[in-house]
Amino acid sequence: MHLLLEIPLFLLIVLYSYLEAVVKLFIPAKRKSVTGEIVLITGAGHGLGRAQAYEFAKRCCKLVLWDINKHGIEETAAECRRLGATAHAFTVDCSKKEEIYCVAEKVKKEIGDVSILMNNAGVIAPTDLLSTEDHEIQKMFEVNILAHYWTSKAFLPAMMSNNHGHIITVASAGGHIVAPFLVTYCSSKFAAVGFHRALTQELAALKKRGVQTSCVCPMFINSDFVKNPSSRLMPPLEPEEVAKQVMEGILTNQRMIFVPPFLKVNVMLDRFLPVRAVAALWRLNELKFDAVVGYKDKEN
Numbered sequence: 339m340h341l342l343l344e345i346p347l348f349l350l351i352v353l354y355s356y357l358e359a360v361v362k363l364f365i366p367a368k369r370k371s372v373t374g375e376i377v378l379i380t381g382a383g384h385g386l387g388r389a390q391a392y393e394f395a396k397r398c399c400k401l402v403l404w405d406i407n408k409h410g411i412e413e414t415a416a417e418c419r420r421l422g423a424t425a426h427a428f429t430v431d432c433s434k435k436e437e438i439y440c441v442a443e444k445v446k447k448e449i450g451d452v453s454i455l456m457n458n459a460g461v462i463a464p465t466d467l468l469s470t471e472d473h474e475i476q477k478m479f480e481v482n483i484l485a486h487y488w489t490s491k492a493f494l495p496a497m498m499s500n501n502h503g504h505i506i507t508v509a510s511a512g513g514h515i516v517a518p519f520l521v522t523y524c525s526s527k528f529a530a531v532g533f534h535r536a537l538t539q540e541l542a543a544l545k546k547r548g549v550q551t552s553c554v555c556p557m558f559i560n561s562d563f564v565k566n567p568s569s570r571l572m573p574p575l576e577p578e579e580v581a582k583q584v585m586e587g588i589l590t591n592q593r594m595i596f597v598p599p600f601l602k603v604n605v606m607l608d609r610f611l612p613v614r615a616v617a618a619l620w621r622l623n624e625l626k627f628d629a630v631v632g633y634k635d636k637e638n
């Protein structure tokens with residue numbers, strides 16, 4: 339089509355999309371059923387992963403729970419069974435590719451094809467860049483993003499051949515907006531957001547529209563992952579509250595799940611406001627958390 343025709347068509351599509359979004363605000367979204375799905379959650383031994391496992395358990399899913407912490411994952415599995423679900427606990431170190439591939443084979447053989455994969459395990463080291471140890475930088479990338487590749491390579495083929503499934507990427511507010519003393523963490527979460535967005539496009543290009551994708555971007559969660567977090571505009575939420583909002587997003591196949599939803603406004607302002615205004619917004623929000631700052635200027 340000629341460019342002069344395509345431009346008005348593009349503007350019409352923009353207008354239509356905005357109108358559709360406004361109309362959808364007033365129409366309750368359709369929720370899908372996840373009953374009977376095989377759901378694998380990494381990092382399910384504590385915090386958000388555990389609370390999300392309980393949400394899936396209440397909906398009678400077959401749970402496959404992974405964590406490096408044996409005690410934590412067994413506790414989560416026991417509670418899921420009490421809630422009426424089938425639950426299998428595996429001790430897996432998600433920073434190790436071979437371990438992921440090996441346990442994934444076991445899961446496929448003994449339990450079946452995973453149809454919902456939630457890459458949730460995460461690690462953080464809140465320190466200034468120069469004081470962050472090399473092994474900490476490596477670990478954050480291994481767990482927060484590389485593991486998503488290995489689990490997806492293990493479980494996505496079955497979802498694609500059935501044209502049915504859901505890949506949930508747990509990123510963070512730190513995958514859209516940045517903070518000092520979280521350089522590596524934010525970089526790894528920006529990578530996770532990029533992974534989700536590119537995978538979404540790739541599945542559409544391959545016409546695998548039955549395989550859904552969601553990216554979960556929470557602000558602070560009261561899980562002890564970050565010590566003493568606070569924010570004036572978006573105070574920390576309990577893992578159970580976050581898991582409920584995430585479940586709503588999953589059931590309605592939302593692509594980007596911001597928790598709390600106001601975070602989306604913050605992300606948009608961060609993108610479009612001038613630099614000075616972004617700094618003022620930062621001061622207004624009074625975002626705080628414990629960080630180890632080892633760097634000392636020679637003149638101090």
Ligand SMILES: NC(=O)c1ccc[n+]([C@@H]2O[C@H](COP(=O)([O-])OP(=O)(O)OC[C@H]3O[C@@H](n4cnc5c(N)ncnc54)[C@H](O)[C@@H]3O)[C@@H](O)[C@H]2O)c1
Nearest residue numbers: 381383384385386406431432433459460510558559561563
């Ligand atoms: N807590 C927050 O404020 C916050 C905010 C935004 C995003 N997130 C993200 O949410 C996810 C869950 O965080 P959380 O707050 O529940 O933290 P959490 O520490 O309570 O839970 C993380 C779980 O991951 C497990 N884990 C860590 N390393 C692992 C490894 N190598 N292999 C397997 N399991 C491993 C831990 O044992 C733990 O059970 C993370 O990806 C985190 O980055 C957290």
